């Protein structure tokens with residue numbers, strides 16, 4: 001009986017010794033992984049910022065201004081759209097972008113990654129009058145130099 005008790009006491013103290021030894025390692029390990037996470041987090045925030053291309057675009061009957069926008073392959077494109085008159089919409093089918101541009105001049109922002117090269121039409125996707133079908137522009141995505 002007393003032998004059992006002493007074994008369990010040894011077992012317990014061995015366990016607490018292990019814990020005491022392991023605890024600083026665990027804490028240091030946790031701090032390191034937090035630091036790694038922090039570094040990764042700051043890189044995540046910096047990476048898109050470096051490749052973000054912000055373009056202001058105004059829609060009006062029956063044109064977009066500018067009518068041609070150029071970006072580089074891989075850019076994160078941020079379009080800031082506003083209407084100078086009535087409701088319009090902005091669509092680039094190739095990048096599955098579509099958003100209403102409401103009358104009143106409020107800026108609507110859409111973002112997409114220009115992940116393929118070429119020339120793509122963008123159009124007004126909200127009927128806005130007789131010239132609506134002619135209301136289009138071009139997005140040119142040029143290849144990134146390697």
Ligand SMILES: [Cu+2]
Pocket residue numbers: 088089124125126127128129132133135
């Ligand atoms: Cu329209």
